[in-house]
Amino acid sequence: MLLVLSEEHKEHLGFLTQVESSVVSEFGRIAMEFLRKGTNPKIYEGAARKLNVSSDTIQHGVEGLTYLLTESSKLMISEIDFQDTVLILGFSEGLNALLLQLYLDNRKEIRSILSELEPKLPSYHSLEWRLDVQLASRSLRQQIKPAVTLKLHLNQNGSQTTRILQTDPATLLHLIQQLEQALGEMKTNHCRRIVRNIK
């Protein structure tokens, strides 16, 4: 699958042909840094002074590169498809090789950054447990009531929340049985067939 680049995008990337390969590498580093931590316009101004061009040009160059890398990573395009995509830009062989390397080196990280953007439900983080026996209460003396206290840690909207729960031994065994069935389901022929065929 080839990436279709808009004319505007091509024009922005065109700036990369006017600078040395070390500058392109630097742009790549900046692009990755911005993906990790967010953009910082001051860097554009600094680079613009050094290269004696407008800071808009630098911004377009870096953003063009960022977009090229994120789109390619999003679609998980192959090495060959990436090369063919860049070929259309008419860059030198050296520059093409540099861009390919940039893509291959950072694809995994970019995909993990992109995966954080997906819509998410509160998700499991970890579980702590404690065994208790209730021995007495104000309203009933001499009890023997086993209980399993659970502290469930969940990730929710980027922060962690905890819930304190309790259950009895019989329910605990029931929960384990149900959850093992859930895990086992993934190994059934039905699920395997679906997973094999969705590619």
Next chain:
Amino acid sequence: MELSEAAQGGLRLLAEPGRFSARAFAALLQAAFRSLLSGPAELDHPDLEHIDPAILKYCHAAATTCIVEAGKHRAEGAAISSYLEDCKFDKERMEQFCTEYQKNKDFLEVLLGSVGRCPLHVTDVSWRLEYQIKTNQLHKNYHPAYLMTLNVESSDSRSQPDLNFSCSMEQLQDLVGKLKDAAKSLERATQL
């Protein structure tokens, strides 16, 4: 077992055959257990009609207090009988009280055991397995994911919203592993 002066007074009135006939006594005893175990009970039984409502209320409160205290200390029949004897109960009424108490003891224990605060109680789990394919941000993002719902119940019997969360296969394995550890430890603890 120790009861307040007021409760003892109520029991003594309940013991008087002149005030409470055998049928009135039985009706009040039934009402006392019913009001504890199955919600408010009316004191409008025909056998109770001729008794002063204030006395009825007083004796009803005394009987329920006695039942709750006996339940709380898991008193045996003998202990209850000797206490009632001190309140001038005759043999027949003592026996009636104890029989009724034995009959309802288990329910009473469950009821008294459930009084008080405790964390949300997990009663069941539902799960759903899905296979993620792509998002608007990320294609070819193939991985299985589980959606879990823990059904919970609270001691104050107000209904609680169920607890929902998602987890990956690895996270579910982690969860099951930890629950199994807990179950194993529980089994070991019961064998001590």
